[in-house]
Amino acid sequence: MTAMLCPVWRDTVAAGLGPCVVTLGVFDGVHRGHARLIGEAVGIGRARGLPTVLVTFDPHPARVVGPPRCTDALSSVERRAELAGELGVDAVCVLSFTRELAGMSPLDFVARILAGRLRAAAVVVGGNFTFGHRGEGTPETLRRLGRDYGFTTHPVDLLPLVSSTHVRSCLRAGDVAGAARALGRPHRVEGVLADGRLRVEPGTALPAPGVYRGRLTCGDEVLVEVDAEGVAVRTSRTGATGLDFLSG
Ligand SMILES: Cc1cc2nc3c(=O)[nH]c(=O)nc-3n(C[C@H](O)[C@H](O)[C@H](O)COP(=O)(O)O)c2cc1C
Ligand SMILES: Nc1ncnc2c1ncn2[C@@H]1O[C@H](COP(=O)(O)OP(=O)(O)OP(=O)(O)O)[C@@H](O)[C@H]1O
Structure with a gap:
């Protein structure tokens, strides 16, 4: 398959980006659960005539905060963007996951990044998504803040038994078919x-x-x-x- 062109923005967005549909998370490997989420975001974007932007974090947040766990990379950021582009995403925005970003409250992240920088009109996340200092923000937090900041929130049901962690453990077991x-x-x-x-x-x-x-x-x-x-x-x-x- 020919790779779709999907621009990658690092800690910035294209000048003049208007309102857009945002989907949020690490998306390492762009697995079938991620594809479900991206499909939902792209569908909302097409219905509203808005571009869809996938917002990802680099490095993996677990390398910066929280208890240590395996974060071996299933994909580079460029590969994530290639796969996201094939699924209809218009651009990928990479946020450097620094201690400063990790310390932002859910309100700050929504006000400064989702609404301020990205001008999100809709936000699509998995039901288990967390964000903001100590991971205190949830899809419900997004829904509440979205009312003030002018975006709708779309939590997506998780595809069972599919996660980047599961893929990493299949690989550690040599089970490339399971991965x-x-x-x-x-x-x-x-x-x-x-x-x-x-x-x-x-x-x-x-x-x-x-x-x-x-x-x-x-x-x-x-x-x-x-x-x-x-x-x-x-x-x-x-x-x-x-x-x-x-x-x-
Ligand atoms: C602004 C912001 C601050 C965060 N702060 C923390 C934190 O203090 N501790 C933590 O373990 N994770 C923190 N995270 C990471 C999130 O809990 C979560 O792992 C990340 O948003 C990726 O979501 P996903 O794992 O569903 O892809 C933060 C995320 C964001 C966006
Ligand atoms: N199985 C799934 N079905 C639908 N959405 C998912 C699924 N897994 C993750 N998501 C969502 O995709 C986005 C990116 O999540 P993330 O990259 O943390 O996936 P993950 O597979 O759970 O990763 P990890 O196992 O490393 O925690 C988040 O909004 C998350 O809620």
């Missing part, structure tokens, strides 16, 4: 091939050590071995590529 079921497509890692090894960004979510069948972006099916050092790929190709994990 693909939750994602709606095979898990992809991106990197640079040289001398039969794929160099990936530190912090990339890899399946457990073992041998897998994979497919490079060029279409070649390849044997892949994940080991303590990283990823060995049986190919003579070199250069930047994606690698989809097809089966274990």
